[in-house]
Amino acid sequence: MWINTATELSGSARRIFMAQVVELIGWGGQRFAESVLGWDRKTIRKEQKEIQSGSPYIDGRRRSGRKKAEAHFPQLLDDIDAVVGHTGQTDPTFKSTRVYIPITAKEVRRRLIDDKGYRSREIIGERSLRTKLNELGYRLKRIKKCLPLKRIEETDAIFDEVHRINQEADEQAGVLRISLDTKAAVKVGRFSRNGQSRTPQAALDHDFDPDTTLTPFGILLPQQAKSYLWFTESKVTADFMVDCIEQMWGKIENRERIHTLVINADNGPENSGRRTQWLKRLIEFSDCHGIHIQLAYYPPYHSKYNPVERLWGILENHWRGELLETVKKTLGLARSMTYKGIRPVVRKVTRTYESGVTLSKQAMLDVEQRLERKSGLEPWFISIQPMADLG
Template structure:
């Protein structure tokens, strides 16, 4: 019968039956199957995409006159908190709350906990008196923690602010200083920085080589060379200084003094502009570094301008590009000897010129400081820019000489 209906009537019938729910739908399907006769259940099941069990249930309801009430909510396993563990969620929350923190970004209401599922399970036994055998599986406990809004997350470092309030003013001052002295034959602008220590040994540096190179499968070596570099922005000359000790304020000052002394044999220099990051050994609050720069200005009769780049903007320091070239130059080689390190440094080129490479064999004392009462006197010799004094300092030689000639004793 159903097969004989036109497609239009069949679609109307199917659509109408589908709008019925529960018992009403089953009884309607049972009536159609009964009217159909032999094979009616099979034909109805195929046409309306239901099981024959559904039609049989509808036939029972049709004959008995008693509709069967569906209890979908009773199907499946009962939730543990609604069964034999009614206080489980409250106890989990009491245990985890003390070990959780809110979302630091405040973008969600999620709580992050450091406790693992196994630790929560153990504490339920120890603190709340549960029997381990009575508790649900760890997977279920994990689900319950998520339902309560707790999420396991690694402890992360606080993300730094990428731009401080003074950043724009610092850059404006840098640009103004560079433009003011650009083209001045007696002014020299140096960019300097300290590179990460170079580990010596047969270790891979992640680069590529045109010849087969085999590196050790670990890099547990304890031999290092530290590297300090100076880039002269007026002639693109690079000075690289390696040392087995740490790069200290005194080493930095000695290298600056040695380079200016060498430069003065070729040209007049009355102004030195230094660009650098505000690193721990060369920032304008590092007392030993400032002491050395003041003494340098007085000794050589040179005006020194310390113009630092703002935090998180070290990529603008020109010497950083020299480091990139050097790393690209030697990252496919095995720097397994001190001589190999120095040789690769000498063979690199910057602006088609090789750098000057030296190995500093002196060991510099670390942690040297100037006493506060002495530093207070030194501070009177320098001029710090208003609002950005930490990043811009001028040292005038006549001010330094006047104080030094008065017999100021330094540590």
């Protein structure tokens, strides 16, 4: 009966029964159980230790293997929740209980190191962090861009020329390629992103007057993955853009070795191939630094192919779900984002720029004489030589 009963049981229940039988037998019970009943004496002793201590005995199998990160860092899950909890967004359709966060596992890891005092060598990696985020119920949300609205006859030819110029610029020494663009103005205040608040904080609708508005302007160096962001409460004019290029130029390493600057843009109203003030300022920049400038615009309705657009996508996903309540917080979120592991240089421009600056007819003719346009694609590809090279 004892043998059959022990066979039917398993785990802790089996060990308890075996220990009770040994106690019932009394002196010599363990030897009898081992020799007559065929029970393991070590198993019986294990259960006797459990009865004496009042807690389950941790055997070798349970002690072996890799422990979870929570065993080494008991506050890890709480710290992760503190880092991302206030940025979480529920499913906008309310069809699931998932919570979406606008930051990556890599950014969560950086914040744990910077804000919570974890050491880089000790904290778990990105893959494990994604697992912990899933366990906590958080999900990452990706944004799918829309298709171009229109195509013009020159679209394919423009793309071919842009790709050619960019490839040559990336392969040739002494050529620096930059991509620039202006993002839509951002309202500063307790406003929800996209008109809805899916965060634990109370937000206002965009119909209310904002405290102020900030217009971001960015320059990206695609080959180096370096980026520069400027925020202004003024208009982003042609003069503003060239002043930003001047500031960026001052931060470029080994700029004395650069002889050509290739600019990718989207042919907007303030930096188009017909905007004389923009072209005039670029000519002055070319003469001042003695470099050749090549403008290469992307086709209309295809600005999403401009490399700097990827920077805007990261920025929008980075601060989505955050309430941009103050200028300081807006700039701080921009500084904390990363593009390919590199943080941008962020500045706020306080100067007020006058819009609608135009040139006289004679000045416009003088500007046009300094430009070399590609035949058939005149508005999209413009070359500017410095005065020193013209003799």
